[in-house]
Amino acid sequence: MKFIKRNIFNALFIIILLVIVFVPDAKAFLIKGLMEIGFYSPKVETPKETATSLNGIQFKDINGNLIDLGDLKGKIIFLNFWATWCPPCRAEMPSISKLYAQFKDDKNIVFIFADADGMLPKSTRFMKDRKYDMPVYKVESNIPEQIFAGALPTTVIFDKQGRLSFKHEGVANYADKKIVGFLNKLKNTK
Template structure:
């Protein structure tokens, strides 16, 4: 029996499939692809479709065990980001969120939320030199946010209206997001 010499395209295809099957190479490739997708800025929800947060009854806990009540964010501009360390789109958008946090953390309340344990979160933050605080939910947030996938980010104005509601990776350090934040801070 004679075998046909493989084409270069067949070899490339097999190498690509193999790299996507191996966990150590799959995640970096997915992050790389999502970084490209996250170059797009999130858009504002049209005024007539903006929903109001009706409840602020939500408790969160930080790595030190300190409890944060979402009620304390009432009346402020708030960015809430649901994410995980294992999530390639989350990882892809984190650098833009860190840059935004660097410039706005004293004017905007940033609430980064993960369901993971801090033993997994802390090394990820340290490795990537992220300085924002991360919380784990202590109480149910489904009465406030309907999160069915991550990353999911909400930008909320001082009156409790959801101005941006974005599922998937995005460029949070864009000029349009910064203009929106500046506008919301002035109100």
């Protein structure tokens, strides 16, 4: 009898492990749980490298509207690179959605959620299905490696002068009060 119970427990453990490995929403759920208990807290420190110019770095939304980062001087830019298939991206979306909801009416902060795959219909549907009200864009130009080197998710924040003020590769809890305080500090800095 003990042998059968142990086998059932082992089989269940293996099934749960396989679900976490192969089902993106299951992995995202696990990562999100770890975020909520304090793991994946972003370090708010200025990166060592800085971008030279934001002019010509462009993104396009589902309606064909272009946004050039160089035209956003005087505004704080929150730029997140993500993909619908990426479990860490899915895990951090609720926290980013909370941050966006807090600052979406602030004219000093611009949020850009760049679908790294460039599949706007799919990413827009993803946002709508999950009831996220965040603007989705696709990359329309070359992105310097100091901004995005291909790791998903990647989040960068530029200050009002267009200087790279924050960069984080990997999952993070962006509803964290350190990020909120950091954005408010950037807003109050000239």
